[in-house]
Amino acid sequence: MPHSDIYWSREEVMPEKELEELQMKRVRWVIRHAYENVPFYRRKLKEAGIHPDDVKTREDVAKIPFTTKEDLRENYPFGLFAVPKEKVVRIHTSSGTSGKPKVVGYTAKDLENWIDMVARCLYMVGLREKDVFQNMVSYTFFTGGLGLHYGAERIGAMVVPAGTGNTEKQIRYMLDFGTTAIHCTPSYAMHIKEVAEDMGIEPSEIGLRIGCFGAEPWSENTRKRLENAFGLKAFDSYGLSEMNGPGVAFECQEQDGLHIWVDHYFVELIDPETGEVVGEGEKGELVLTPLTKEALPLLRYRTGDLTMLMTDKCACGRTHPRIHRVFGRTDDMIVVRGINVFPSQIEHVLMRIPEAGDHFQVIITRKGTLDEMTVKVEVVDEVFTGELSDLEALRRKIQSELKKELNLRTNVELVEKGTLERFKGKARRVLDLRGEL
Numbered sequence: 172m173p174h175s176d177i178y179w180s181r182e183e184v185m186p187e188k189e190l191e192e193l194q195m196k197r198v199r200w201v202i203r204h205a206y207e208n209v210p211f212y213r214r215k216l217k218e219a220g221i222h223p224d225d226v227k228t229r230e231d232v233a234k235i236p237f238t239t240k241e242d243l244r245e246n247y248p249f250g251l252f253a254v255p256k257e258k259v260v261r262i263h264t265s266s267g268t269s270g271k272p273k274v275v276g277y278t279a280k281d282l283e284n285w286i287d288m289v290a291r292c293l294y295m296v297g298l299r300e301k302d303v304f305q306n307m308v309s310y311t312f313f314t315g316g317l318g319l320h321y322g323a324e325r326i327g328a329m330v331v332p333a334g335t336g337n338t339e340k341q342i343r344y345m346l347d348f349g350t351t352a353i354h355c356t357p358s359y360a361m362h363i364k365e366v367a368e369d370m371g372i373e374p375s376e377i378g379l380r381i382g383c384f385g386a387e388p389w390s391e392n393t394r395k396r397l398e399n400a401f402g403l404k405a406f407d408s409y410g411l412s413e414m415n416g417p418g419v420a421f422e423c424q425e426q427d428g429l430h431i432w433v434d435h436y437f438v439e440l441i442d443p444e445t446g447e448v449v450g451e452g453e454k455g456e457l458v459l460t461p462l463t464k465e466a467l468p469l470l471r472y473r474t475g476d477l478t479m480l481m482t483d484k485c486a487c488g489r490t491h492p493r494i495h496r497v498f499g500r501t502d503d504m505i506v507v508r509g510i511n512v513f514p515s516q517i518e519h520v521l522m523r524i525p526e527a528g529d530h531f532q533v534i535i536t537r538k539g540t541l542d543e544m545t546v547k548v549e550v551v552d553e554v555f556t557g558e559l560s561d562l563e564a565l566r567r568k569i570q571s572e573l574k575k576e577l578n579l580r581t582n583v584e585l586v587e588k589g590t591l592e593r594f595k596g597k598a599r600r601v602l603d604l605r606g607e608l
């Protein structure tokens with residue numbers, strides 16, 4: 172049962188002081204839980220000279236050593252679990268770029284909390300019983316499938332467990348079932364738009380009103396493109412397997428930052444170089460401690476994601492702070508000739524140029540000692556006027572816009588629509604060939 176017409180749970184609008192007390196109570200619980208049940212944490216805290224009783228205030232949390240992705244991999248598969256295996260009712264995995272996957276586990280209570288958090292997010296963006304929710308992400312090890320599925324079901328929406336692939340069929344289902352809300356990666360949403368157009372269907376006529384997009388960085392200009400094409404309202408959804416999965420932070424109707432649920436996560440932002448907590452309003456790496464997870468209580472987990480904390484009051488009335496849309500991951504950052512570039516910056520520039528299509532690829536090479544960045548951009552059909560000079564003018568325009576944003580000279584190559592790879596899940600847009608040449 173929802174708490175009200177607007178809020179799914181009472182905790183969303185809990186007075187800040189009460190919320191803070193609840194959070195600190197849970198912080199103390201999770202530290203003790205990890206210390207008592209995970210040998211790795213007992214050892215780590217002892218080495219750092221910390222006993223769970225020492226953590227009394229928010230500031231005390233910063234004394235605890237970080238947990239990293241490597242810690243999860245080194246303790247593969249179940250080494251960081253805090254409950255016996257028979258209490259774990261589900262696992263998911265997340266494969267990084269290399270090596271063993273990270274395995275995450277859930278008790279029955281963890282699943283309940285997670286479902287409730289996802290329901291909270293979906294209710295916040297306006298999903299209701301009357302909606303038909305088509306979930307177009309993988310349903311296997313990826314947390315986006317089952318995570319969103321059960322959250323939408325909890326609200327009472329009709330869930331279409333479509334999974335990934337076969338885009339034409341996905342569009343047919345939307346029309347046949349009267350789908351009103353969709354969930355997928357933003358790059359797949361771009362692909363759906365294109366396939367619908369190829370099928371002679373106006374995306375805006377499908378009847379969608381809500382789009383939940385996440386699992387990868389995207390930009391404000393991509394949001395505009397998706398909203399204009401489908402006639403829906405597009406919301407950013409952030410999460411990671413190590414923190415249950417999706418449902419950690421989500422945009423509300425204001426679309427101005429993602430509410431991060433501090434009754435379930437302790438939030439810190441650190442300087443990725445020094446590990447020091449950054450000042451208010453500064454950009455930093457998100458560090459999260461789940462506060463209610465029984466199976467996998469990770470303390471001060473370094474997400475690798477760069478964002479900013481927004482603590483001003485939100486017009487929606489929720490008392491939980493917001494994070495800025497994630498700029499990218501520390502390990503996605505490309506350093507070209509000493510300049511830091513995030514693929515999402517390139518996307519932001521391209522998506523505001525009307526002649527640029529919806530897909531691009533970045534290729535980094537090295538000539539001698541010099542790095543070269545080439546951006547391949549698909550262009551819309553209307554660009555091909557038969558005049559080479561028109562194409563050249565567009566190429567130069569894109570190059571100059573990129574230069575302004577990135578402060579970096581790039582090579583721009585224009586390619587025809589349909590040339591570059593399409594992705595059903597997370598897009599892989601950067602090809603770094605520097606190590607291979």
Ligand code: DLL
Binds near residue numbers: 314412413416418499
């Ligand atoms: O991607 C969980 C998820 C599923 C989130 C569905 C949203 C929707 P992982 O596969 O473990 O889990 O990948 C987590 O993806 O650390 C970020 O780097 C990135 N990421 C997730 N959401 C966003 C977002 C899921 N909205 C990793 N914006 C995270 C930018 C995101 N990056």
